[in-house]
Amino acid sequence: MESGLSTSAWQKFEADHHLPPFSDYKSLAAEGTRIITRARGHYIYDSEGTEILDGMAGLWCVNVGYGREELVEAAASQMRELPYYNAFFKTSHPAASELSAKLASLAPEGLNHVFYANSGSEANDTIIRMVRHYWALEGKPEKRVIIGRDYGYHGSTILAASMGGMVDMHRQAAHEPDFAHIKPPYGFLYQGNQSEDMFAATAASWLEDKIAEIGAENIAAFVAEPIQGAGGVIIPPEGYLQLVQAICRKHDILFIADEVITGFGRTGQWFASQTFDLQPDMMTLAKGLTSGYIPMSAVMVGDRVAKGLIEKGGEFYHGFTYSGHPVAAAVALANLKIIEDEGLIDRVRTQTGPYLAQAYEKAFADHPMVGQVRSFGLLAAVELVKDKTGPVMFEDTGATAMKVRDYAIAEGLMVRAVRDGMILSPPLTFTPSDIDEVVAKLSRAIDKTAAEIGIG
Numbered sequence: 001m002e003s004g005l006s007t008s009a010w011q012k013f014e015a016d017h018h019l020p021p022f023s024d025y026k027s028l029a030a031e032g033t034r035i036i037t038r039a040r041g042h043y044i045y046d047s048e049g050t051e052i053l054d055g056m057a058g059l060w061c062v063n064v065g066y067g068r069e070e071l072v073e074a075a076a077s078q079m080r081e082l083p084y085y086n087a088f089f090k091t092s093h094p095a096a097s098e099l100s101a102k103l104a105s106l107a108p109e110g111l112n113h114v115f116y117a118n119s120g121s122e123a124n125d126t127i128i129r130m131v132r133h134y135w136a137l138e139g140k141p142e143k144r145v146i147i148g149r150d151y152g153y154h155g156s157t158i159l160a161a162s163m164g165g166m167v168d169m170h171r172q173a174a175h176e177p178d179f180a181h182i183k184p185p186y187g188f189l190y191q192g193n194q195s196e197d198m199f200a201a202t203a204a205s206w207l208e209d210k211i212a213e214i215g216a217e218n219i220a221a222f223v224a225e226p227i228q229g230a231g232g233v234i235i236p237p238e239g240y241l242q243l244v245q246a247i248c249r250k251h252d253i254l255f256i257a258d259e260v261i262t263g264f265g266r267t268g269q270w271f272a273s274q275t276f277d278l279q280p281d282m283m284t285l286a287k288g289l290t291s292g293y294i295p296m297s298a299v300m301v302g303d304r305v306a307k308g309l310i311e312k313g314g315e316f317y318h319g320f321t322y323s324g325h326p327v328a329a330a331v332a333l334a335n336l337k338i339i340e341d342e343g344l345i346d347r348v349r350t351q352t353g354p355y356l357a358q359a360y361e362k363a364f365a366d367h368p369m370v371g372q373v374r375s376f377g378l379l380a381a382v383e384l385v386k387d388k389t390g391p392v393m394f395e396d397t398g399a400t401a402m403k404v405r406d407y408a409i410a411e412g413l414m415v416r417a418v419r420d421g422m423i424l425s426p427p428l429t430f431t432p433s434d435i436d437e438v439v440a441k442l443s444r445a446i447d448k449t450a451a452e453i454g455i456g
């Protein structure tokens, strides 16, 4: 869109009229907003012409990179043919039908039905509604509690935020009753000197303890991001996810995998549930479903729940005007075709994932300000610490990572800061040379910060 306005004009509109998500409006207005005007491939460009390598794939979503004409074309031709129709009253359309069959073919065994929404939050709200409806149909309406994990992120509607474990969100009136949380399998904080196996068992026992406290007869479901994204790329110890899944089965609690970030190739399989050999009862999808080109989310519903809903019948009083929107569905189909045709998932598993792991380890593991480096597929985190021995964390949590982030952007690299972790989640089209560029820019940003605060 060429409006011809200047950076300062847009910044004034921002300060005067726009309340963007997750922002401190006072400090943002003082600092000024960066205006992103266009994007191509792996780079975004701001209104001053600055070129920035996008190490976050937008917000963990632009899996196929920017500038994909196939997606533009899919949207335009669907808009010409059928820009909108709903699926509320015994109608549907080819795009939603074909996408449903396609998703069922890609998803783990036993997840054969799809319910559509427009964001990850709405998809998780849908799951909460659907599991409670399911248990009511099964004659167990008291099974209502959903167990999530601290630092879990499942979205920002009141129910999705309640399901998540972000205390700042809970404090702002987003913690409904009937939600509980356990500690996550966050080795950097909680493993101590336990072996990986032992830590997996310890972290799984936190779920057993919580179930004992609440009573399985009151619990509808346990929800987990296979790798926690917004919580700081928390990668569980090997075996943990199998253990928690088994605990859910033992207590007849539904197991939900929120794959909003891990879905569509990021861990080197279509879904992390396949990477970790899980058979969730339900799966949340969004982001990479359309590579963020247009909003769409989906709930994959497993056979147990689908059979219950279908056989017992009775209306499910839930849905959105744009559930299964034809344009979004057409874009999703074209996006999945790109991922398939270009072999992006194999590339993550066999080439860029291992390359990223090695490059990060080599560049950052020995740095005096780095306490841990971890990655899985194309997800990575570098934990910054005040002192490696210990490690000793910074007292003012987040301040150092924010400095690194600002230096990184000045170097031409977009990364995310979570507490004092530097997070990477790039497009799946990234090449080894893009990863080299990330490492070079992030190294300079970490070095400059360390020099500024006198570490090393």
Ligand code: PXG
Binding pocket: 059, 118, 119, 120, 121, 122, 124, 153, 154, 155, 156, 225, 229, 230, 258, 259, 260, 261, 284, 286, 287, 416
């Ligand atoms: N589940 C997961 C695992 C997510 O990462 C959502 C659900 C909610 O999706 P919507 O589309 O409602 O935003 C997400 C979203 C961050 C950040 O700061 C992460 C997300 C959203 C906004 C910011 O890293 N993830």
